Amino acid sequence: MTSMANANPQAHLSLFKAVVISDMHVQEHIKDATSYLQIEEKSPYHNPIDALLNTIKPEGISGNVLLCPGDIADKASPNGLKYGWERLIQIKDAIGASSIIATAGNHDLDSRYTNSLWDPLENIKALRPFFPDENRTRHYEYWSYHFVVHEAEHFRVLTLNSCAYHAGQNGEANHGRISRLTLDELREELINFQLGSPKKVNILVCHHHPTLIPNVNIPDYGSIVMGESLLHFLGSGQAGRWLVVHGHIHIPNLMYAQGGMASATVLSAGSFSAHLYPELQGFARNQFYD
Numbered sequence: 706m707t708s709m710a711n712a713n714p715q716a717h718l719s720l721f722k723a724v725v726i727s728d729m730h731v732q733e734h735i736k737d738a739t740s741y742l743q744i745e746e747k748s749p750y751h752n753p754i755d756a757l758l759n760t761i762k763p764e765g766i767s768g769n770v771l772l773c774p775g776d777i778a779d780k781a782s783p784n785g786l787k788y789g790w791e792r793l794i795q796i797k798d799a800i801g802a803s804s805i806i807a808t809a810g811n812h813d814l815d816s817r818y819t820n821s822l823w824d825p826l827e828n829i830k831a832l833r834p835f836f837p838d839e840n841r842t843r844h845y846e847y848w849s850y851h852f853v854v855h856e857a858e859h860f861r862v863l864t865l866n867s868c869a870y871h872a873g874q875n876g877e878a879n880h881g882r883i884s885r886l887t888l889d890e891l892r893e894e895l896i897n898f899q900l901g902s903p904k905k906v907n908i909l910v911c912h913h914h915p916t917l918i919p920n921v922n923i924p925d926y927g928s929i930v931m932g933e934s935l936l937h938f939l940g941s942g943q944a945g946r947w948l949v950v951h952g953h954i955h956i957p958n959l960m961y962a963q964g965g966m967a968s969a970t971v972l973s974a975g976s977f978s979a980h981l982y983p984e985l986q987g988f989a990r991n992q993f994y995d
Contacts, residue, residue, distance in 0.1 A: 721859045721906045724768035724800055725994035726793070727952035728776040728976035729754075730812060731785035740779055741991070742978035744788050753978040754792045757993060761799045766995045770860065771797040774952035774974055775810025775868075775912035783820055783828045786813055790832050800995070806855055807837045809868045810912040810952065811927070816871040816878040825872045837864050851887045854898060857905075861898060863891070865911040867929050867951075881913025881929035881953075888934060895944035907947045909939065909969075914951050918958045918973060923984050927953055933963075936971075940964035950974060955981055956989050 730740040737743060742753050749755035760766070777789035790807075797805040815825040826848070829836055835844035838855060843864075847853040851869040855862040867881030883891075915932030917925055929935065939947040940962055947969040949962070957975035961968045975992035 722768045722995075723770050723772050723860075723908060723950075724766070724796075724802065725772045725774070725950055725972070725974050726796065726977050727774045727950075727974035728810070728955055728979055729773075729789050730776055730779040730976065730979040731782065731789040731792075732779045733782055733784050737779070739980050740978055741980065742789075744784060753991075754796070758795065758799055761796075766800055768800050768802050768995060769804075770857075770862065771800060771802045771805045772862070772908070772910050772950055773805065773807035774910055774950055775808050776812040776952060776976075776979075777807070777810065778813050779979075780812060781815040781817070781819055781825075781828070786828055787832065790834075790836065794834060803857070804838055804855065806862050806864055806910060808864050808910050808912055809837070809866055811868055811871060811878060814868055814871050816868075837866075850890065851884075852891055854894060856898065856902070860906040860908065861902075863895065863907070863909045865891075865909060865935075867911045867913040880927045881911070881915075881932070883929055883931050883935055885931070888931060888938070891935075892938055892944075899944040903945060905945070907945045909947055909949045911949070911951050913953050914971075914973060915949060916962055916971065918954070918956055918960070921956060921958075936962040936969055937964065940968040942967035948972065952976070955979060955985055957992050 729742050732740045732743045735743050735745045746752045778786035813829050815821045821827050835841055837847050843853045851866045853864050870882050871878045913927050913929045915929045915936050949969050949971045952974045955976040956973050958973040960971055962971050981989055
């Protein structure tokens, strides 16, 4: 992922670099056929994570922070989720990042109660180190308020849980959502952060896409309800300039959101290791961003 100088042209020119890995879809068994990343696969030549780790040092891959926009596991596999989170920590250490910041994907929550009788969040909340980053307080804030802000010296990452309502009404698991209450609280907090320390790189990480990708001739599946309202606020300039990083649709794309001079830049991260749907195979590839 291209290094970004601070969005304020008068700020210091310290470079900040984010590394992105999305939609790993870790499966438990080699017989499963929807991902290249499977726990049982021991060969470094067939395990995408081992291949990546063997590439990091020779290629000089490094970053300040590792971002993961969700779907670590496949079909809410508890072992896949645990294995994937542990491997992400290894990648974070290998690239020399100070932090790993993730968000929940629809495959990380047991919203269909396949492996849990009463709590679809049980396995992801039980991850150690803490999820969505390794800080206990931010862990609690994320699960309580559906978003949390990670503030560092040169960057600010807003982590949004677009799967917050997947255990609710019928049909909620089919798309993302940000509620009006969450949007209002998020707006107030980001404006306060911006007033207190404006000269930082701002990144929002979510799983579902907040807006459609133009000129892609496939049906939309799962965009964030009120996602355009979120982008409208981020593009208002009230809280600085923003890069939005999401996963879910496995379509690599980089574009500006609708709006004026302060419009957010939106990176749709391709899947790291999922078998791509036939309708995507003509123009999408598995990807990793540094």
